[in-house]
Amino acid sequence: MSIARISRNPHLILLHAPSVYDFREYPIMYGPIADGVPSTPIFEMYPIGFTSILEHLGRNGIEVRIINLAARMLESDNFDAEKLIRRLKPHAFGIDLHWLAHTQGSLEVAKICKRYHPEIPVIFGGLSATYFYKELIRYPTVDFIIRGDSAEEPLLQLMKAIVRGKHGSSFYDIPNLVWKDDSNNGEIRVNPLSHVPTALNNFSNNYLPIFKSVLKYRDLKSLLPFHGWSSHEWRDYPIMAVLTCRGCTHNCIFCGGSRDALSTYCNRKRPAFRDPELVAKDIIKITRYTKAPIFVIGDILQPGEEYAYTVLEELKKERFANHLVFELFDTVRNPEEYFACVADSVENFNFEISPDTHDESIRAAEGKRYTNSAIEENLKWALKSGCHKFDLFFMIGLPFQTRESVMATVDWCGSLMEKFGKRVVPYILPYSPFLDPGCIAYEHPEKFGYKILFKTFEEYRKAMLSPSWKYALNYETRWMSRDEIVNCTYQAGLKLNELKMKYGLIDRAAFNSTKERIKLAMTLTAEIDKINEIDDSSTRRRRLMQLKPKLDAMLDSVINEKRYMEWPAAEGNLRIFRLIKMAVAGIFAR
Numbered sequence: 001m002s003i004a005r006i007s008r009n010p011h012l013i014l015l016h017a018p019s020v021y022d023f024r025e026y027p028i029m030y031g032p033i034a035d036g037v038p039s040t041p042i043f044e045m046y047p048i049g050f051t052s053i054l055e056h057l058g059r060n061g062i063e064v065r066i067i068n069l070a071a072r073m074l075e076s077d078n079f080d081a082e083k084l085i086r087r088l089k090p091h092a093f094g095i096d097l098h099w100l101a102h103t104q105g106s107l108e109v110a111k112i113c114k115r116y117h118p119e120i121p122v123i124f125g126g127l128s129a130t131y132f133y134k135e136l137i138r139y140p141t142v143d144f145i146i147r148g149d150s151a152e153e154p155l156l157q158l159m160k161a162i163v164r165g166k167h168g169s170s171f172y173d174i175p176n177l178v179w180k181d182d183s184n185n186g187e188i189r190v191n192p193l194s195h196v197p198t199a200l201n202n203f204s205n206n207y208l209p210i211f212k213s214v215l216k217y218r219d220l221k222s223l224l225p226f227h228g229w230s231s232h233e234w235r236d237y238p239i240m241a242v243l244t245c246r247g248c249t250h251n252c253i254f255c256g257g258s259r260d261a262l263s264t265y266c267n268r269k270r271p272a273f274r275d276p277e278l279v280a281k282d283i284i285k286i287t288r289y290t291k292a293p294i295f296v297i298g299d300i301l302q303p304g305e306e307y308a309y310t311v312l313e314e315l316k317k318e319r320f321a322n323h324l325v326f327e328l329f330d331t332v333r334n335p336e337e338y339f340a341c342v343a344d345s346v347e348n349f350n351f352e353i354s355p356d357t358h359d360e361s362i363r364a365a366e367g368k369r370y371t372n373s374a375i376e377e378n379l380k381w382a383l384k385s386g387c388h389k390f391d392l393f394f395m396i397g398l399p400f401q402t403r404e405s406v407m408a409t410v411d412w413c414g415s416l417m418e419k420f421g422k423r424v425v426p427y428i429l430p431y432s433p434f435l436d437p438g439c440i441a442y443e444h445p446e447k448f449g450y451k452i453l454f455k456t457f458e459e460y461r462k463a464m465l466s467p468s469w470k471y472a473l474n475y476e477t478r479w480m481s482r483d484e485i486v487n488c489t490y491q492a493g494l495k496l497n498e499l500k501m502k503y504g505l506i507d508r509a510a511f512n513s514t515k516e517r518i519k520l521a522m523t524l525t526a527e528i529d530k531i532n533e534i535d536d537s538s539t540r541r542r543r544l545m546q547l548k549p550k551l552d553a554m555l556d557s558v559i560n561e562k563r564y565m566e567w568p569a570a571e572g573n574l575r576i577f578r579l580i581k582m583a584v585a586g587i588f589a590r
Ligand code: B12
Pocket: 033, 034, 035, 036, 037, 038, 039, 040, 042, 043, 044, 045, 046, 047, 048, 049, 050, 052, 053, 094, 095, 096, 097, 098, 099, 100, 101, 123, 124, 125, 126, 127, 128, 146, 148, 149, 150, 151, 152, 155, 243, 245, 246, 247, 248, 254, 255, 256, 257, 258, 297, 432, 433, 436, 437
């Protein structure tokens, strides 16, 4: 789609920036910071909340368009984001600063918006914008911030005021809004963060507004959620997601979305759950137009067994072949009964859990109190019931965790693969690039043996431009320095790669390519360390630029090849014509 053809002017354009603007020009070794998610370290996936913003505002007369600049820039070296922005003429731009990794990229995109359209307001939102609102609002390129984890309604009110041309006093009543009072020398006003919905039934997990938007702007590429989602004309890997909640009942010390974290900076005192019947309905709707796997976000056992069994009962009423992926935030207490019920309700199912370490005392210190034997019982019954794939996520950078402990975790991964076979798939990743601001360990680092290296927003903006991920990490622990976390990550990656080969989870070609990538990453880490010692900045930059082709070769992944994270989906799995027909006819209307 050429820029010239994108001509309509919606009220609000939501822009998703790359983590670093312009990553195509900076020599950076991002490392394995995105090895556990479908996107690259450019973090090209936009917040899933963009879809409910599009839906809620659209339903109330405010036309919204999403442009995933990050994905488009990744897709083509020739894509000129600046040129595109110059031609857009909405009433306002919205830029997500949800993940802290976007600090630099989001601000650069805001600068471009203001360069060409000084009169168009720029609105920020998302978790990181919420946490850092006091610093963020001081940037001249930022006009408004909507705080909190539920921006739909406040954003609607703000957009209505902007479209009507109202200013000043009309902003006082908009909840969660941070703004600059033009009638008072741009004084910063912070409205109460009072809009925190406790129910989630008003927003659907309905992709209809997104597909309608594709048709309206005749622009599919700008809406794709991440690079590779559809690199072969809708056939590559369109994974779908269904949300069950906002907030969390658990309190993992490193999670910026934990109960205490969200209570502190988002004013969310308890999670909001979507009704179980609606969750099942959402899933079933998606199965009508795609055979893609569906990721159910949030453990359905979180609100209690009754909730989970209701979702499963409802799913049982329909037959579909899509692979469902369920999360577990804790081990299941009655695994034999639970997994049998899942199997009875869903033809193809998969699970994932994050035990983080083999060491139960470390696991307890980070806020997870389940045992290894409970994990093994869960694996046993899930596999017996027909679970296709059970992913286990382990982490580097935990309290009390040493290099030896990490390597013992990898050994345990080996013993699980040996015992349970190829369907149990372990991953080990460093906690990176940042320990989440707002999480318990970030707010009370000394209590958990952490040292936080950056605190201000500006420090984070600069950190993302570090030549290697080692210098971007915002923490070290009493047990491991940044150097040790990086080295240990590579050693653990090499060993796990060998074990996966030994137990038949990957083939020799994959084994070799991962091994080569990790070795290359180790060599480049040492080279970058040396270059970093050069005093003259232009020589430093020149030497780093010489490494850029090698650095970019590791953009997709470093220690963990992403294709092994995928769940099966049939070829040609997005039924595009059916989708268009349904979108046009409004068949999905809730
Ligand atoms: C589901 C999830 C994912 C999914 C889906 C992500 C997605 N596309 O949204 C996956 C697994 C892919 C993922 C990946 C990552 N995640 Co995540 N994720 C979550 C989780 C568990 C739930 C998020 C959720 O359900 N949100 C609900 C939806 C509806 O809301 P929303 O998307 O946040 O959008 C709302 C508001 O934020 C706001 N908003 C958002 N953007 C904008 C823009 C404007 C202009 C406005 C006004 C408002 C606004 O309005 C929206 C509607 O109300 C949270 C933990 C939690 N309990 O919150 C972590 C969490 C958000 N993720 C986190 C992180 C760190 C990541 C990664 C960077 C991890 C990594 N290193 O790989 C990646 C980034 C991926 C990328 N961008 O490419 C951290 C964020 C900490 C931080 N401040 O940076 C969290 C808090 C916890 C954690 N550590 O996992 N994640």
